[in-house]
Amino acid sequence: MHSMCLLIAAVGLGLERPDVEFQVFQFPADQIPRIDGDSVDWAIVPDSYAIGMEQLRETVTGIGDKHDAKNLDVSVKVGWVKGLNQLYFLYEAQDDYWDFARGDLHNDIFEVVIDGDLSGGPLIRQMHPNEKLRDKLDTHFLFHGVHAQNYHIFTPAEGKDWTMVWGAQPWIKDLPYANAAYKYNFKHGESGKLVLEFFVTPFDYAPPDKSRALPSKLLEDKVIGMSWAVLDYDDEKAERYAGFWNLSHKTTMYGDASDLVAFRLMPIEKHLRKPVEADWSFQIVSQTDRVVAFRDRSYGKITSWRWDFGDDTTSSERHPTHRYEDPGEFIVTLYVEGPEGKARRAKIWDVTLP
Ligand SMILES: [Ca+2]
Ligand SMILES: [Ca+2]
Numbered sequence: 566m567h568s569m570c571l572l573i574a575a576v577g578l579g580l581e582r583p584d585v586e587f588q589v590f591q592f593p594a595d596q597i598p599r600i601d602g603d604s605v606d607w608a609i610v611p612d613s614y615a616i617g618m619e620q621l622r623e624t625v626t627g628i629g630d631k632h633d634a635k636n637l638d639v640s641v642k643v644g645w646v647k648g649l650n651q652l653y654f655l656y657e658a659q660d661d662y663w664d665f666a667r668g669d670l671h672n673d674i675f676e677v678v679i680d681g682d683l684s685g686g687p688l689i690r691q692m693h694p695n696e697k698l699r700d701k702l703d704t705h706f707l708f709h710g711v712h713a714q715n716y717h718i719f720t721p722a723e724g725k726d727w728t729m730v731w732g733a734q735p736w737i738k739d740l741p742y743a744n745a746a747y748k749y750n751f752k753h754g755e756s757g758k759l760v761l762e763f764f765v766t767p768f769d770y771a772p773p774d775k776s777r778a779l780p781s782k783l784l785e786d787k788v789i790g791m792s793w794a795v796l797d798y799d800d801e802k803a804e805r806y807a808g809f810w811n812l813s814h815k816t817t818m819y820g821d822a823s824d825l826v827a828f829r830l831m832p833i834e835k836h837l838r839k840p841v842e843a844d845w846s847f848q849i850v851s852q853t854d855r856v857v858a859f860r861d862r863s864y865g866k867i868t869s870w871r872w873d874f875g876d877d878t879t880s881s882e883r884h885p886t887h888r889y890e891d892p893g894e895f896i897v898t899l900y901v902e903g904p905e906g907k908a909r910r911a912k913i914w915d916v917t918l919p
């Protein structure tokens with residue numbers, strides 16, 4: 566199966582399905598998907614990132630695990646962009662009966678639970694570790710969804726918001742934190758294909774008061790906890806959905822972040838990069854002594870580095886520390902070279918010393 570890597574590393578994380586790890590595709594900064602319901606900007610995502618029906622299990626209704634593509638067929642791709650704390654989703658689904666006429670929770674649903682910092686543990690008030698606090702609305706405001714978030718996304722949403730955020734932070738479903746767009750041309754009760762494109766912002770802490778919220782910092786190669794379930798309603802009059810197809814294979818993934826599965830935030834695929842890209846960062850070690858530490862952050866196989874510090878001095882160290890004799894605004898340039906090419910990166914006046 567290409568849609569997952571078998572990695573021992575995931576075992577220690579305390580997540581469900583410890584033998585699998587799914588991948589979050591890194592979009593290059595100049596190819597961020599546009600949330601318009603058009604999947605064209607996902608064409609660069611390799612099929613190995615797609616997570617299909619074969620990964621889902623029905624764990625509630627007892628209809629069994631036999632997949633029937635006519636009844637329900639879904640494929641999900643997840644992406645991220647380095648420097649943006651957002652997760653992008655492309656949800657493509659085929660259903661024999663799209664159920665979305667009602668104005669309540671009875672609706673075909675794509676339910677997504679995200680734990681951006683692997684805090685783990687219960688996230689809904691009904692599962693609060695202290696049983697005495699479970700049925701209290703105070704618990705809702707203090708606890709429900711604050712350290713990991715649950716979205717009930719309506720597929721499609723007509724006459725209602727695109728999602729119900731199950732918790733005390735409904736503000737996370739709006740811009741700048743989230744947005745969604747759909748494409749479909751079926752009516753309620755019909756079959757057909759739905760394309761849903763959206764992004765959300767995972768939060769380490771998301772209380773009712775957004776000024777106190779802390780988005781999760783998404784970092785390359787880090788693992789986050791995530792799972793989803795497709796709640797397939799196929800009968801307007803039935804009280805319950807016909808299937809609860811979930812990725813974690815454990816129903817309680819909806820309320821316990823320890824029942825999510827591992828997703829790794831992948832680097833940019835090699836074929837989307839140049840063989841050699843120059844980049845660097847710096848830190849002022851001492852402003853009074855004008856000492857600056859430079860750090861090479863270039864990409865590719867590199868065998869030589871040359872720094873021009875902008876004060877008529879140079880260095881061939883990879884991570885040099887340099888002392889400037891005089892104050893000034895400097896143009897610092899790093900030249901890198903390797904068997905597959907060369908590149909340079911200048912920063913103009915970023916290094917300014919008094
Ligand atoms: Ca798009
Ligand atoms: Ca169905």
Ligand SMILES: [Ca+2]
Pocket residue numbers: 660661662663664673797798799
């Ligand atoms: Ca349905």
